[in-house]
Amino acid sequence: MAPSAAARKQAVLSSLLHLLDIYKDALQEEERTFQLIKDFYVLVMRDAPNFPQLEGSVIRLHRLVESAELTDGSATQCSKQVKPLFRHFRRIDSCLQPRVAFRGSDEIFCRVYMPDHSYVTIRSRLSASVSDILTSVSEKLQYSEEQGQREEPLILVAVTSAGDKVLLKPDDGCIFTTLGINSHLFACNREELRSLVPLPEEVQLPPEDSHIHRIEAEDLANQLSAFHWELFSCVHELEFIDYVFHVERGRRETANLELLLQRCSEVQHWVSTQTLLCEGPARRTQLLKKFIKTAAICKQNQDLLSFFAIVMGLDNGAVSRLRVTWEKLPGKCKNLFRKFENLTDPCRNHKSYREMVSRMRPPVIPFIPLILKDLTFLHEGSKTFIDGLVNVEKMHAIAEKVRTVRKYRSNQLRLDTDVSPTHLQNKAYVRQFQVIDNQNLLFELSCKLEPNTQ
Structure with a gap:
């Protein structure tokens, strides 16, 4: 039996309400989309007297649209603060x-x-x-x-x-x-x-950073995880879609995702920078041990973004060539780092990483570049439209991948931190790294520390 007109209208209203509940703030940034929703709202209100059974959904839609218009109005503009990146x-x-x-x-x-x-x-x-x-x-x-x-x-x-x-x-x-x-x-x-x-x-080369030698590995890892959880929590699910789908015409609403990706690169370069600015093989070896221990704690925190960034920073060619420094590492540290390298190995489509993350329960901070790689493969591997119709199978596959982001954030990350002055100094330090991102300069530093013997 075909559904009644009221049932069909209720199904459409339910879908729209679900969309507004999840994406209301993001939709405000898309003027044409939000205007379409408002036009639809006008049609619903015009039709509402003929379908009293839809009253509950109509009232919800009215409240959502009204609150969105108020949020986007002049009241917000007056109180808006200028934000620093x-x-x-x-x-x-x-x-x-x-x-x-x-x-x-x-x-x-x-x-x-x-x-x-x-x-x-x-x-x-x-x-x-x-x-x-x-x-x-x-x-x-x-x-x-x-x-x-x-x-x-x-x-x-x-x-x-x-x-x-x-x-x-x-x-x-x-x-x-x-x-x-x-x-x-x-x-x-x-x-x-x-x-x-x-x-x-x-x-110019920055001076050697003394703070990295004072901070404990556990506090360093917890501060990294706490900050990256804040950044990850700011990324809207739609940003992943926009990042992958809108490369050709320019990404509009991916600011939080872009900042998180930059942070991953920043931590990676920070690890390389601090290692190469540290003079003396013994001090560098101690720093390598601290970074490996920090990576281990980040993995324990299920902060895989920090974990990957630290391992990749130590795998930087300018750092990995420091043979004398690495030889001084205890065997236990060397073996642990080899295990970490296996987990970050991209072979077989990151099989080791995928198996590891599949065993984790939320909260998890995933390695974001791999999620984007998977979404890009799904997007470019099949057409969005087939014979003029939306490729529903492709949309379902992309939605399923984005839903993993929601699953990772379904519980809050809670870490044991204090509010002592030292803790606040460490917190400030972790959030404003000074790094060298010029690979040529990093190699120059590396060769000065351990010149080529050939």
Whole structure:
């Protein structure tokens, strides 16, 4: 027997309510999608008197749409605070604050440099396009009148610590969270493009970090896991979809996911940096032992993001070539690290890692790049539309993979931490690493510590 009109309408309403319950905040960032929902809401309210049995669902829909409109209204704009990105934290009181999720409409402060390394600080939306950023820069520089006389307008360039330059397109958006760890934005004209060089602090060696030798491995691991849990909790499930599906037309709402991926890279480079800045084979060996022990505790915490990052940092070619340093490691540490290398081995589609994570119960901080790799394989391995119809099997497979993220976060991560001054210092330290991400510079350091004997 075919379902009645009321039953069909109830099924559609239930699906829409479920969508709004889960993705309301994210949908507000998509103006066209939210407008479609509001148009649908108008049709539902027009139809409601004819179907009194739907009253409960109609009232819920009314409340959800109304609350979403209020949240998106002027009341929020008046109270909105400007958020700093976590890698720009340099004040201890800021970096100790709990992480909150970014949205494209959030405003941030950002420095944009000139070829002579002077800079302007602009206030911009996180999702701002390159042209919007350049407009703000021009206003700050009072270029408005001069701009019309210039043959070439300003261009925006991302410059890495290695001196690589990426010319950004005017319609590129959400660029702040896609910058490399030690990359900076430069505004210049095309004639000045070749003259751009990294900031002096990016090409100078930082001093050896003494804090890493004072902090205990257990506290270091717990602080890493706590911070990465905060970052992971900020990532909306839709960000995984947007990251994979919207590569061609630009990602709009993946800020929190991009920051988490950058953090993984940052920890990896931090491990390599600290090892290579440590002078003396004996001290370096002690540091290697501490990193291996930290990785073990992170694995015990089920923080596989930190675990992978530490192991990959120690596997960096500039570190792994330090034969004298590694030979001084106790056999027990060497064997433990070999086991860790087997767990992170990508052979057979990361079989060892997948078996390990399948035995874990929430909460889990997974190795995010592998989730994105799986989603990319599902997306690119089959068509989204077949004969003009949605490939439902593909959508189900992608949904199932994204649901694993929800499962990993179904319980809260709870770690034993205190609130002593030392604890707060360690917390601040872990959240503002200074790293070298220039591989050539890392190899130079490595060769100075242990020159090639050939």
